[in-house]
Amino acid sequence: MRPMDASVPAPQGDLAEIFPELGVLRAHARDGDLEAVLELLEVLRARDVVDHTVAVLVLARAEDPDGTLGQALEEHDDDPTVRVLAAARGLTLGDSTARVTAEASLVRRCAEDPGNPTAWYLRLVAARDARLPAGEALRRHDRLQAAASDHVPGRRVLLECLRPRGGGSWEGVLDAATSASEHAPDGSDAHALLAATYLAAWLAQGPDRSIASLRVPGVIDDIERAATRFAAAPCPSRYGWVAAHTDFAVLLGLAGRRASSAGHFRALGAAVDARTWSSVHEHHADLLTIREFALAEGRRR
Amino acid sequence: MSLVRTEVAGVPAVHLPTTGGTCSGGLVFRVGWADETLAVRGLTHVVGHLALAALPPGEVHHHLDVLANHTVLRADGTFEEVSRFVTEVCATLRDLPAQHLDTEKSVLSAETVHDRPVGGRTQQLRYGARGYGLSAYPELGLSEVDPDLVRLWATETFTRDNVVVWFRGPGSPETIPLPLPDGMRQPLPPVPEPLADTPAFFVSPESDVLLVTAVVPRSAAAVLLAELLDTALDASLRERTGYCTRAGAQYDVRDGEDATVVVRAHCVPGRRAEAVGELVDQLARLRWAPVDSAALTTARTAVLRRRGEVDHVVAAARDLLLSRHPREDGPVEDDERALSAVGSRDVAAAAEAFHASALAQVPEMGLAWAGWHEALLAASGGDAEGVPEVRADRVTVRHGGLTAAVRFDAVSAMVAFDDGGRWLVGEDGTEIRVEPGAQSLAADAVERIDAAVDVARVVHRPARDEDDRPPPPPEVAAAAAAAERPSPLAARLLGRLRPRRPEA
Known part of the structure; x- marks a missing residue:
């Protein structure tokens, strides 16, 4: 790999480093200050339910080297939000027993508050991880939609549940992603689901996959159209915006639409979505070239 | 009016006096299919049919109901007609008309084809192939029933020491002759130790039926829980989502202390996983989400509307046989005051008891994800x-x-x-x-x-x-x-x- 331009920031996939308020939230959690955590989560919930879900995921992945956070969660398990937080950590970091305990806790939360998008989102994650039948994932997504009709992270997980390993098909996933994009308003990060799905289907072809198979003109034109609609209005989700731009930047870059890809890298600045970015680590050299060009170009403007 | 505890020819009786109208009455014996062995499953049913077979046709409207641990004989008509029915049935039970045996066996064989046992394989798993577990089996032993066997069974179980007379209507039943033989009160069917590791499930992919049974303490709260479940499952599994063609719940008294709440749903093929998931969420709502007072009132009203006066008297007679003495208002479950006293927390507690002893047969997906244990099926x-x-x-x-x-x-x-x-x-x-x-x-x-x-x-x-x-x-x-x-x-x-x- 050639040396990086020192003036270009390294890709940053940690949302708590990208967004200051998420950094503060995580710092409070690591200090075991649950009162401050709950207060900030409420602020985020009031702003946007999807951002609340993303914030809970950041806390779910937060390191807890001295067990301060874990102890605080146990001590305050009479609080429903704390139980959701603990369940999110159980799903993310726990073993199979912890995941079952987490699901039971989420079943309870969904019963107490059927309109809780984050609890339903986490139940979708639980369905995906337990490889429950696609029908059950769809049911949970229906409940999530009833609580928050434009919960794009939830739709992302649903699309994962519909993949062939869950008994579905890539055609079915693409249909669902296309439909989501077609029905989404301009600016919605749902437009990126099409790019995410093509990328996932391509990666699923294994190490022998050919980059040429990504460069089918009709497909890439569809992605470009989706990207145009995404850019046509401000994204309603402050955090979902990162994943959407990363999907477009990576897919269009790999497909040879370097100018389009650069536009998304430029919008991202230092940020990338960690999951998407790491999934294409074999192609980082090429993508970093585009990114450096884009960021350098951005500085010149 | 209140129930009156009395005696008819030395036999315990419950009477709900009324000032007019028609009369209903009959006998409740402390014997049912759970008292049989699998090899003679259906024997009580045969005896019951024979007891009615000798009655003059069309004289009085009558009915037989063989339940797990009691058998109800009922007639509706004038006081004289009902009294005569009771006496004639008792006389017939002393000397069963064996000439009708083959005919009645044929009738029952045809009936058993259409019978769908409540509880199914979950009851087999809970109780084995005996006692209450026999609900999972057809009336297998009908072919073995011969005149000697029906007489022996009638002599043993259809006796004056194993019966309660019940009556609803005007008139005094105390003078009705009861020519039943002496005998002894039958012990209740055996109940094994409760299953360990419940809630539990097993997957039965060959069936689209979703079945959950649970043993809960008898209470008005458990009655309302079953009613609320019935309504919620019909709405959520059938009406709103179309996951099932039928869905509901019912409350069945098991013995003096406990009842069985049965949830049953028929899944639409292709929607089985969704039905299982939705059921878990509906059960959870009754455990964790407070039931509002309007829903409780609706449930209470439905229970009381469905429960007729006759059911009330028969239930009181049954409870005497199950060693549970009814209060003046009747059995604990359908006492109006008791139902009115049930609050949201009582329902949640009953739902918790349901969950704690639940045993589910699911067509797909299992319930391990929800923390239920996988049941070890009989090999x-x-x-x-x-x-x-x-x-x-x-x-x-x-x-x-x-x-x-x-x-x-x-x-x-x-x-x-x-x-x-x-x-x-x-x-x-x-x-x-x-x-x-x-x-x-x-x-x-x-x-x-x-x-x-x-x-x-x-x-x-x-x-x-x-x-x-x-x-x-x-x-x-x-x-x-x-x-x-x-x-x-x-x-x-x-x-x-x-x-x-x-x-x-």
């Missing part, structure tokens, strides 16, 4: 899986790495086909099929089984058509082709069994 074997081995005290068969066994002293029933097949059902529900025509068995295997199994547990069946029998293994097929005459063993078996077969 079965003896088809293609393994060859049974006859030991001194049991039959065993290796199946899927495990050994299933039916002890000869714990056989609930053995179906003996004239073609030599023997299907053994252990009291714990274990089933082993011994098929001499299809398995490489020891030469004397069937003979040793027949010698060891109590003849009272044997249900005889004619030889099956070839298509209904398991195919023989190649070596047995070759040997059979070489032998034109029946083996001496088969001839001996047929000779021994035929005299016991009921006449066609």
Whole structure:
């Protein structure tokens, strides 16, 4: 790999480093200050339910080297939000027993508050991880939609549940992603689901996959159209915006639409979505070239 | 008006006096299908039918209901008609009309085809192939019922010491003659220790039925829980989502202390996983989300509307037989004041009790994800899986790495086909099929089984058509082709069994 331009920031996939308020939230959690955590989560919930879900995921992945956070969660398990937080950590970091305990806790939360998008989102994650039948994932997504009709992270997980390993098909996933994009308003990060799905289907072809198979003109034109609609209005989700731009930047870059890809890298600045970015680590050299060009170009403007 | 505890000819009675109108009345005996063995499953039903068979046709509207541990005989008409019915039924029970036996058995055989047992395999798992677990089985023993057996059963169980008279209407039932024989109060069917590791589930992919049973303490709160579940499941599984064609719940008194709440849903093929998931969420709502007072009122109103005066009196009579003394208002469950006193927390507690003892049969997906335990099903074997081995005290068969066994002293029933097949059902529900025509068995295997199994547990069946029998293994097929005459063993078996077969 050639040396990086020192003036270009390294890709940053940690949302708590990208967004200051998420950094503060995580710092409070690591200090075991649950009162401050709950207060900030409420602020985020009031702003946007999807951002609340993303914030809970950041806390779910937060390191807890001295067990301060874990102890605080146990001590305050009479609080429903704390139980959701603990369940999110159980799903993310726990073993199979912890995941079952987490699901039971989420079943309870969904019963107490059927309109809780984050609890339903986490139940979708639980369905995906337990490889429950696609029908059950769809049911949970229906409940999530009833609580928050434009919960794009939830739709992302649903699309994962519909993949062939869950008994579905890539055609079915693409249909669902296309439909989501077609029905989404301009600016919605749902437009990126099409790019995410093509990328996932391509990666699923294994190490022998050919980059040429990504460069089918009709497909890439569809992605470009989706990207145009995404850019046509401000994204309603402050955090979902990162994943959407990363999907477009990576897919269009790999497909040879370097100018389009650069536009998304430029919008991202230092940020990338960690999951998407790491999934294409074999192609980082090429993508970093585009990114450096884009960021350098951005500085010149 | 309130129920009156009284006596009729020295027999306990409950009476709900009314100032006018028609009269309903009858008898409740402390015997039901859970008192039978699997080998004579259906015997109480036959006795009940015979008790009514001798009545003059059309004289009075009457009805028979054989339940798990009690049997209800009922007539509706004038006071004189109902009184005469009660007396005539008692007289008939003393001397059952054996000439009607074959006709009644035919009627019951036709009925049993349409009977769908409540609780199904979950009850088999909870209780085995005996007592309340017999609800999982058809009336297998009808063919074995002969005049001697029905008289013996009637003498043992349809007695004045095992009955309560019930009455609703004007008039005083105290003077009705009850020509029943003396006897003794029958003990209640055996109840094994509660299952460990509940809530539990098993997957039954061959069926679209979703079934959950749970044993809960009898209470007005549990009655309302079942009613709320019934409404919620019908709305969520059928009406709103179309996951099921039917869905509901019911509350059944089991004995003096406990009741069984049964949830049953028929899933639409292709929507089975969704139905299972939705059920879990609906059960959770009753555990965790407070029921509002309007829903409680609706549920209470529905229970009271459905419960007629006759049901109320019959339930009081039943409770006397189950050693639970009803209050003046009647049984604990449908006491209006008790129902009105139930609050949201009481329902949540009943839902918690339901969850704690729940046993589910699901068509797909299982419930491990929800933290339920996978139930260990009673083993079965003896088809293609393994060859049974006859030991001194049991039959065993290796199946899927495990050994299933039916002890000869714990056989609930053995179906003996004239073609030599023997299907053994252990009291714990274990089933082993011994098929001499299809398995490489020891030469004397069937003979040793027949010698060891109590003849009272044997249900005889004619030889099956070839298509209904398991195919023989190649070596047995070759040997059979070489032998034109029946083996001496088969001839001996047929000779021994035929005299016991009921006449066609």
